[in-house]
Structure formats: structure tokens, C-alpha cells
Amino acid sequence: MPDVRELVVEADGGSRGNPGPAGYGAVVLDPVSGEPLAEAAEYIGVATNNVAEYKGLVAGLKAARELAPDATIRVRMDSKLVVEQMSGRWKIKHPDMKPLAAEAARVFPASQVTYEWIPRERNKHADRLANEAMDAGKRGEQWRPSTSTAALDAGARRGADAPDTGAARVVGDAAAGAAKARAALAGTAPAGEAGSRATAVTAPPGADVEPPAPAGTGAARTAPAGGDPLGDVGAAVVAGRTAPAAPPVGWAAAADLGAPATFVLLRHGETALTPEKRFSGSGGSDPDLSAVGRRQADAVAAALAARGTIQEIVTSPLARCRQTAATVAARLGLDVHVEDGLRETDFGAWEGLTFAEVRERHPEDLDAWLASPQAAPTGGESFAAVARRVAAARDRLTARHAGRTVLLVTHVTPIKTLVRLALGAPPESLFRMELSAASLSAVAYYRDGNASVRLLNDTSHLR
Incomplete structure (x- = not known):
């Protein structure tokens, strides 16, 4: 002992x-x-x-x-x-x-x-x-x-x-x-080990295939935009088990860390594939915004102009994001910069299919994909691979834009991945977030490495 x-x-x-x-x-x-x-x-x-x-x-x-x-x-x-x-x-x-x-x-x-x-x-x-x-x-x-x-x-x-x-x-x-x-x-006897944690998959988080939120849920706000950082939650292994560590800095020290790099995360507006809930990644056609999507881009541009906080705009290279970004940039008078790391997942053979069609045509692919972030659609890209390039893009952008507020116009998987990594959540959490077309989310990154999720799936500007 x-x-x-x-x-x-x-x-x-x-x-x-x-x-x-x-x-x-x-x-x-x-x-x-x-x-x-x-x-x-x-x-x-x-x-x-x-x-x-x-x-x-x-x-x-x-x-x-x-x-x-x-x-x-x-x-x-x-x-x-x-x-x-x-x-x-x-x-x-x-x-x-x-x-x-x-x-x-x-x-x-x-x-x-x-x-x-x-x-x-x-x-x-x-x-x-x-x-x-x-x-x-x-x-x-x-x-x-x-x-x-x-x-x-x-x-x-x-x-x-x-x-x-x-x-x-x-x-x-x-x-x-x-x-x-x-x-x-x-003064007690050691307790037995806890049982294994079960997980349940509710729906795929792919591109324009977005599941409805469970009843009673809506936009989640973990801290007010402009609020204090939550502090990072590390992983500590104590007695062979993983447990959350207490925040090492937390909100009380935020003022000493200077202004964060704040990423306002904008999912692009609708395309023709969005209401049909079809997989639309970076490996198939590159659809333009629909008429609805263009109206959504106008609405979010007006909302961001009213807030007046955006200093830079960075976009995925895909057309639906570039068009959304261009609409916002024209309203704000800013240039648009392209970051390839923000592109959507390549869904390979699933591109253009609905979830039901994938289940029918590629059942083994789908089962493996739902079970492991390392699995990829035939000819496509795994969520683990997406996470690597999104994390690399995040690091480049936080270093480049320290202390500034940057609009990132991107897709479902990159936005969910940035939120997941900021929270230290497991890969299966990708299946448990709703992200609507033209929605806004936000993550702040402080100089000490802490990240604060400030907003998720805000669509109030579309009403």
C-alpha cells in the first residue's frame, strides 16, 4: 500500500x-x-x-x-x-x-x-x-x-x-x-470498478443529412457570447479510470489571458440537397445555394452586420460556403480567405444518397461508420481523418488570428468537430448535436490553450 x-x-x-x-x-x-x-x-x-x-x-x-x-x-x-x-x-x-x-x-x-x-x-x-x-x-x-x-x-x-x-x-x-x-x-473499503459505458447512436452527423433534435431541445448556449471562458477540462487517469480534472484556470483568470481568438462558426445556407437530407460532402457534386439558401445568407449577413464584431472571414473552398461567405463579406466590407482544412467530409460512394439509401446499398459500410470514427465510406474519408485536418486548420487559424473575431464559413462535420474538440468530448458526440443550415455557433480560444464554447446552433436570425 x-x-x-x-x-x-x-x-x-x-x-x-x-x-x-x-x-x-x-x-x-x-x-x-x-x-x-x-x-x-x-x-x-x-x-x-x-x-x-x-x-x-x-x-x-x-x-x-x-x-x-x-x-x-x-x-x-x-x-x-x-x-x-x-x-x-x-x-x-x-x-x-x-x-x-x-x-x-x-x-x-x-x-x-x-x-x-x-x-x-x-x-x-x-x-x-x-x-x-x-x-x-x-x-x-x-x-x-x-x-x-x-x-x-x-x-x-x-x-x-x-x-x-x-x-x-x-x-x-x-x-x-x-x-x-x-x-x-x-475510512472505507475500496469500491468495485464501474461497469462499461454504453453508447447509443441516434443519427448520422453527415453534411446535409442533419437529424432532428430530441424533443424539448433547441439551440444550446453554454456561455453568453462575450462571457467568461469555462476553462479546459483535462483527462486524468486515477486508479485506472478516466475522470474529469478540475479546470486549471477557469473564469476568474480570464482577464489575465487577453482577448481570445473567437471563431464564429457559420454553417452554409441550404442547397437543393439539404431539405432532402442527402449526403453532400466534398467528394461529389459541388451544389450552389438554393433560393432558400441565398435568403438565409442575406439574413445571417444582416445579423452579423448589426453585431459588428466580425473582423475576418475564412471559408471552406466548396461553392455553398464561398457563396454564403461572399454574401456576408459584401455586407461587412471584408475580404474572404479560403482554408482547405474547413471542407466537408468526403462521403465517397454515399455522396448524394439519403441515409435510407445508404442503409440499403452499403449496409456494412454504414454499420462500421456508425461504430467507429476510424471507419470511412467506400472511397471516402473517416471522421478521424476529418478531425486531424480540422484540428490542424484550427491551430493555424488561432495562431494567425489571436485576439480577433473570425467568421468561419464551413459545414456540419467541421463545426461539430471544433465543438467536440473544444469540449473534450468523445467522437460519438458528433451524433448528438443538431446543426441547422445557416446556423451560428461560437468557440473562443485563449492563449493558455483553454477553449470556451459560447454558442451552438443559433438560428434566431432566420425567424
């Missing part, structure tokens, strides 16, 4: 570009055996190395607090900057660092935490987790524990600060110990 009087936290962060696509990793260790008790990692979007390192520290401290809130904590990091600043020997001058350092300082009382610098080669576990998180972000996915997580670089750790136990402990073994540690503190 782990010694719950003391825990070791090792944390790291990295940025491929500084600033660039960034991620953090953290591990909580038993100080005697060196076994891992909890891990945390997250892709945080475009950020600097120092921001990523601080976010890794916060995640590691919070994972340790969940295990043993009364324990003393020994933090070990290879970032001299973070160690010296958190130890109080160096001043924190950079505005990006101050809210993160304050967040880290609030997790435990200062008397319970000490900081120690270690060489990079002794921080391999946290470094590996950070790189796994960045790799996941590059694929447009959230970090999940991999099979490599099961075994530590135990030789290096034992040689440094723990006795040789004869074999590396795997996370599964450590999980049982961590559960016992929490139970000992609470």
Missing part, C-alpha cells in the same frame, strides 16, 4: 514551435516504490513551453489531491523556471504565467509542497505523457492511456530514488494501491 503521508509529482510540458501545438503530462508516484498512482495528460492547442509546463504542474497537483489531500507533496520537474518561481526565489513577470502559478499555489497549502529540479533524463515518464498528448492532438483526438503507459522507465527511477523491487510495477497494480490509499483516508 502506498505511503499516503507523502506523494511525488513529476510534471512536464512541451510545445512544438514555442508557441505551437502543445501538451502536458504529469504522474503521481509512490515515493518508496516509485510506482505510478495517477497520470494526467492533455493536448492544449497552441501555447508556449512554459504554459504547458505550468499546466502539467497544475494537473499533477490536482491528481495528487484527489488521491491524498492531506499528504505532503514533493514536486520534481526539469523546468528550472517553474521550480524557482514556485519556490518563491524568482519573480513571475510574464502575464501568461501568473494565473497558472496562482492556480498551482491554491491546490495545496504552501506548507505541504516542496519543489525540486531534476535533469530531463529523470523526467521521462511525464515527458512521454506530454508527447503522447501532443501526438493525440495532432490526430484530432483527446489523450487516452496507451499500452506504453503500463510500464515505467523503472530502471532510471529506481536507480535514482527507490529500492529495486525486481520488476516494474504496472499501472493496474498501482491503481489497486491508490484505491486503498484513498479508502484508508476516508
Whole structure:
């Protein structure tokens, strides 16, 4: 059983570009055996190395607090900057660092935490987790524990600060110990593991095939446009299970992070295929807006002109988006820039078909597609592939338009993917969002990598 009087936290962060696509990793260790008790990692979007390192520290401290809130904590990091600043020997001058350092300082009382610098080669576990998180972000996915997580670089750790136990402990073994540690503190016996989570597919999220929302639902607003960020929700693996981590920054620090890059997400107006609910992606015909779609574009242009907040316009290369964007641009007096990463999914052999026709003609294709984001229609593109290119486009655009409000004119799948990634939601959430033609959604991206979903499927301008 782990010694719950003391825990070791090792944390790291990295940025491929500084600033660039960034991620953090953290591990909580038993100080005697060196076994891992909890891990945390997250892709945080475009950020600097120092921001990523601080976010890794916060995640590691919070994972340790969940295990043993009364324990003393020994933090070990290879970032001299973070160690010296958190130890109080160096001043924190950079505005990006101050809210993160304050967040880290609030997790435990200062008397319970000490900081120690270690060489990079002794921080391999946290470094590996950070790189796994960045790799996941590059694929447009959230970090999940991999099979490599099961075994530590135990030789290096034992040689440094723990006795040789004869074999590396795997996370599964450590999980049982961590559960016992929490139970000992609470005075209860460890509970059994929860059952597997079931999922249900309600309807496909493809292009112009848009399912009706469940009864009683409508446009969802998670925060008022112009409101405070919600903070990112990372993934922490504690005792072998995935649980949400507390927001590392949250609304209270938003003012310190500067103006976000805000993407106002506009789905194009109707085409002839939209009311027939036919798959209309990037691999078939490229339909123009219908008369209804042109009226919708006029209506959204008027609404955006009245708001007066749009500073740039970026569009998918497909005709229905370019026409919608041109209508808005003419009203706002702005130029239109094309981003290929915002194009719709290529639905391959399904292009132009209804869902029922796909079920009849390509049943195996459809079953696989509904079951896995890795599956693609024959000759088409998987949602996993779409997520990768949408995430890459997002990173390019947030870096290019920091502090500005940008209208992205695009399609169902790219908009749902941006919302899903901002929320850290699983791929199956694509099937659980309604997105009407010419609807508006909005996501704000802050400099620390946090994302705030501010609006979803607003069609009030069409009434």
C-alpha cells in the first residue's frame, strides 16, 4: 500500500514551435516504490513551453489531491523556471504565467509542497505523457492511456530514488494501491470498478443529412457570447479510470489571458440537397445555394452586420460556403480567405444518397461508420481523418488570428468537430448535436490553450 503521508509529482510540458501545438503530462508516484498512482495528460492547442509546463504542474497537483489531500507533496520537474518561481526565489513577470502559478499555489497549502529540479533524463515518464498528448492532438483526438503507459522507465527511477523491487510495477497494480490509499483516508473499503459505458447512436452527423433534435431541445448556449471562458477540462487517469480534472484556470483568470481568438462558426445556407437530407460532402457534386439558401445568407449577413464584431472571414473552398461567405463579406466590407482544412467530409460512394439509401446499398459500410470514427465510406474519408485536418486548420487559424473575431464559413462535420474538440468530448458526440443550415455557433480560444464554447446552433436570425 502506498505511503499516503507523502506523494511525488513529476510534471512536464512541451510545445512544438514555442508557441505551437502543445501538451502536458504529469504522474503521481509512490515515493518508496516509485510506482505510478495517477497520470494526467492533455493536448492544449497552441501555447508556449512554459504554459504547458505550468499546466502539467497544475494537473499533477490536482491528481495528487484527489488521491491524498492531506499528504505532503514533493514536486520534481526539469523546468528550472517553474521550480524557482514556485519556490518563491524568482519573480513571475510574464502575464501568461501568473494565473497558472496562482492556480498551482491554491491546490495545496504552501506548507505541504516542496519543489525540486531534476535533469530531463529523470523526467521521462511525464515527458512521454506530454508527447503522447501532443501526438493525440495532432490526430484530432483527446489523450487516452496507451499500452506504453503500463510500464515505467523503472530502471532510471529506481536507480535514482527507490529500492529495486525486481520488476516494474504496472499501472493496474498501482491503481489497486491508490484505491486503498484513498479508502484508508476516508475510512472505507475500496469500491468495485464501474461497469462499461454504453453508447447509443441516434443519427448520422453527415453534411446535409442533419437529424432532428430530441424533443424539448433547441439551440444550446453554454456561455453568453462575450462571457467568461469555462476553462479546459483535462483527462486524468486515477486508479485506472478516466475522470474529469478540475479546470486549471477557469473564469476568474480570464482577464489575465487577453482577448481570445473567437471563431464564429457559420454553417452554409441550404442547397437543393439539404431539405432532402442527402449526403453532400466534398467528394461529389459541388451544389450552389438554393433560393432558400441565398435568403438565409442575406439574413445571417444582416445579423452579423448589426453585431459588428466580425473582423475576418475564412471559408471552406466548396461553392455553398464561398457563396454564403461572399454574401456576408459584401455586407461587412471584408475580404474572404479560403482554408482547405474547413471542407466537408468526403462521403465517397454515399455522396448524394439519403441515409435510407445508404442503409440499403452499403449496409456494412454504414454499420462500421456508425461504430467507429476510424471507419470511412467506400472511397471516402473517416471522421478521424476529418478531425486531424480540422484540428490542424484550427491551430493555424488561432495562431494567425489571436485576439480577433473570425467568421468561419464551413459545414456540419467541421463545426461539430471544433465543438467536440473544444469540449473534450468523445467522437460519438458528433451524433448528438443538431446543426441547422445557416446556423451560428461560437468557440473562443485563449492563449493558455483553454477553449470556451459560447454558442451552438443559433438560428434566431432566420425567424
